[in-house]
Amino acid sequence: MTDYRFQHPGGCACGAVTYLLHCNQDLDELTPRACQCEFCLPREARYVSVADGRLEVRVRDRRYLYAHAFGTFTADFMHCGRCNHLVYVTSEIDGHLRGLVLEQSLRDDITAPPAEADYDEESLEQRLARRAANWIPELVVLEQK
Numbered sequence: 001m002t003d004y005r006f007q008h009p010g011g012c013a014c015g016a017v018t019y020l021l022h023c024n025q026d027l028d029e030l031t032p033r034a035c036q037c038e039f040c041l042p043r044e045a046r047y048v049s050v051a052d053g054r055l056e057v058r059v060r061d062r063r064y065l066y067a068h069a070f071g072t073f074t075a076d077f078m079h080c081g082r083c084n085h086l087v088y089v090t091s092e093i094d095g096h097l098r099g100l101v102l103e104q105s106l107r108d109d110i111t112a113p114p115a116e117a118d119y120d121e122e123s124l125e126q127r128l129a130r131r132a133a134n135w136i137p138e139l140v141v142l143e144q145k
């Protein structure tokens, strides 16, 4: 596995789902994206991804993790089933799972203000190509010991 310079911890509110985002950027080098869609806007959901990195998710029990899909059904919004917090999102593109994390699920704060992102005009093809270029390319889910 590749070694990265930083490991940013995060997770849900109750601690049943935690993760480490391994990447080469410190938090102050990352800009969250505030998606303007009808799902994300009312939830004030802001997302963070890196084009190279690895997301290691740890769940106390896989039953605590549940997926919610909507819209184009090309992404799974992964929630903690205990505290109901959205933690990360995955999308399978050409058989390869990519992901991003919810900014609010990071343990430490990002200082940069979020950039508004409106993807409503995208075609499905454009959407998947954008994710393939920008989303975290490596994702593992482990059960906590």
Ligand SMILES: [Zn+2]
Binding pocket: 012, 013, 014, 015, 016, 017, 080, 081, 082, 083, 084, 085
């Ligand atoms: Zn939780």
